Amino acid sequence: MDQTLTRSQLVRWRTAIFTIFFVVGLGFASWASRLPAVKQALDTDDFGIGILLLVMGAASIVGLSLANLIVARWGARRGMVATISCFSAGLILVGLAVQVAQSFELAAAALVLVGLGMSATDVMMNVEAAAVEQSFGRTLMPLFHAFFSFGTVAGAGAGIAMAAWQVGVQWHLGLAGILALVAGIVALGFVPQRDEVLDGDAPTPTRRERFAELAAVWKTPRTYAIGVIMLGMAFAEGSANDWLTIAMVDGHGETEAFGAVALTVFSVAMTVFRVIGGPLVDRFGRVWTLRILAVTAGVGLVVFILAPSLPIALVGVALWGAGASLGFPLGMSAAADDPKRAAASVSAAATIGYLAFLCGPPVLGWISHQIGILPTLWIIVALIAMSGFASGAAKPLATSTVGGGHRTPVSGDRTGDRDEVPARD
Known part of the structure; x- marks a missing residue:
C-alpha cells in the first residue's frame, strides 16, 4: 500500500540514518582505539595485529559484495537489522575472545563478523542516505559521512578514557556493541519501506530479475x-x-x-x-x-x-x-x-x-x-x-534531484514547499 511521508517523517528518517552512520563509526573506532590492549592481552606482535587487520579487511570486501544480495533478498531495512546485529555481535565477541578466552583464533573469527557487518551496513546506509538527500532535494551525503567521523572521534575518545581507567577490552567493546545494536535497531524503526530497495513483499520473479540487475x-x-x-x-x-x-x-x-x-x-x-x-x-x-x-x-x-x-x-x-x-x-x-x-x-x-x-x-x-x-x-x-x-x-543522472549545482538556498526548500513524498508501506 502506498503512503506519503510528511516533513516530520522525513526529518526522522534523516536523523535515523545520521544515527546509523554515527554508531558504525563509534564501533569501529572503539575497536581500533584498543589495539595496544589487544596486542598485550593476546601476547602477539605487530605482525599478529597486522594479520587481524587483514582478516577484518578481507571480510569487509566480502561484505561489500554481499550487501546487494542481502538487499535483493530481504530489502534494505530488514537487511540492515541483520548486518548491524552481525557488526554488534562481532564487537562483543572480539572483547570476549581477547580478554576472557585470550584466543587469537577466536578474535580473528569475531573480526570476520565485524568486517562483514560493518561493510554491508556501510553500503545500505549510503543507499538510504542517498534516498534521503533525493527526498530533501539537496546534497546531504557529506554531512552523513561527517557523522561517521563524529562517531570515530567519540569512539576514540571513549577508548582513551577506558584505557586510562584500565577498563577491560571485553567491557569496552561489549558496551560499544550493545550501544550500536540498540541505537541501530531503534533508528531503523524510523526508516520507511521503499519499493526501490525491495522492502515491500515483492514477488519472487521480481527478486530473481533483481539479482540479474545487480550483476549488470x-x-x-x-x-x-x-x-x-x-x-x-x-x-x-x-x-x-x-x-x-x-x-x-x-x-x-x-x-x-x-x-x-x-x-x-x-x-x-x-x-x-x-x-x-x-x-x-x-x-x-x-x-x-x-x-x-x-x-x-x-x-x-x-x-x-x-x-x-x-x-x-x-x-x-x-x-x-x-x-x-x-x-x-x-x-x-x-x-x-x-x-x-x-x-x-x-x-x-x-x-x-x-x-x-x-x-x-x-x-x-x-x-x-x-x-x-x-x-x-x-x-x-x-x-x-x-x-x-x-x-x-x-555528473547527476537526469532523474537525480541533487548534485547539479546552481541551487540558491531559500527559506523553503523542497521539503518545505512539498510536505509529502511517496513511500511504500
Whole structure:
C-alpha cells in the first residue's frame, strides 16, 4: 500500500540514518582505539595485529559484495537489522575472545563478523542516505559521512578514557556493541519501506530479475569511473591516516608530538569540509566541486612534500584534508543516482574504493622502504590527479534531484514547499 511521508517523517528518517552512520563509526573506532590492549592481552606482535587487520579487511570486501544480495533478498531495512546485529555481535565477541578466552583464533573469527557487518551496513546506509538527500532535494551525503567521523572521534575518545581507567577490552567493546545494536535497531524503526530497495513483499520473479540487475552494474562504464574517483580520494585519505605522522617524523624531522598535531589538522579539515560540503555541491555542482577539491588536495600534498618549515607543512596538510574530504561521499551519492540500482552501484563503487583502504597502506609501506616516505607521496599526487580527471563521471543522472549545482538556498526548500513524498508501506 502506498503512503506519503510528511516533513516530520522525513526529518526522522534523516536523523535515523545520521544515527546509523554515527554508531558504525563509534564501533569501529572503539575497536581500533584498543589495539595496544589487544596486542598485550593476546601476547602477539605487530605482525599478529597486522594479520587481524587483514582478516577484518578481507571480510569487509566480502561484505561489500554481499550487501546487494542481502538487499535483493530481504530489502534494505530488514537487511540492515541483520548486518548491524552481525557488526554488534562481532564487537562483543572480539572483547570476549581477547580478554576472557585470550584466543587469537577466536578474535580473528569475531573480526570476520565485524568486517562483514560493518561493510554491508556501510553500503545500505549510503543507499538510504542517498534516498534521503533525493527526498530533501539537496546534497546531504557529506554531512552523513561527517557523522561517521563524529562517531570515530567519540569512539576514540571513549577508548582513551577506558584505557586510562584500565577498563577491560571485553567491557569496552561489549558496551560499544550493545550501544550500536540498540541505537541501530531503534533508528531503523524510523526508516520507511521503499519499493526501490525491495522492502515491500515483492514477488519472487521480481527478486530473481533483481539479482540479474545487480550483476549488470559491473558492465556499466560509469561504475568504474566513479570507482576511480573514490579510489584516488581513498588513497589520499588513507595515506594520511596511515603515513602522515611517519612522514612528519621521518620525512620532515619533526617530533612525534608534531606528527600527532599534523594528523589532527588533517582530520579537522576533513570533518569541517564534510559538514559544509553539501551547500558547496548545491552551489557549484558535484563535478566542479570534485575537480576543485582534487586540485586543492593535490596542491596541499605537494606543499606538504616540499615544505621548508613546519607552518607551511601544516598549511599543506589542511589543504590536503579539505581536498580529500568529499571524494568518497560524493562518489557514493553519484553511484546511488538511480534508486532502483542504488544498492548494486554503491556496492560496486565502494568495493573499488575500499580496495584502496585495504591495499594502499602495505603497498605504500613497501615503496617507502625503497625510496623514502616523502618521495612515495608523489604517487598519491598522481592518484589525486587521476580522480580529478574522472570527476565528470559523477555528473547527476537526469532523474537525480541533487548534485547539479546552481541551487540558491531559500527559506523553503523542497521539503518545505512539498510536505509529502511517496513511500511504500
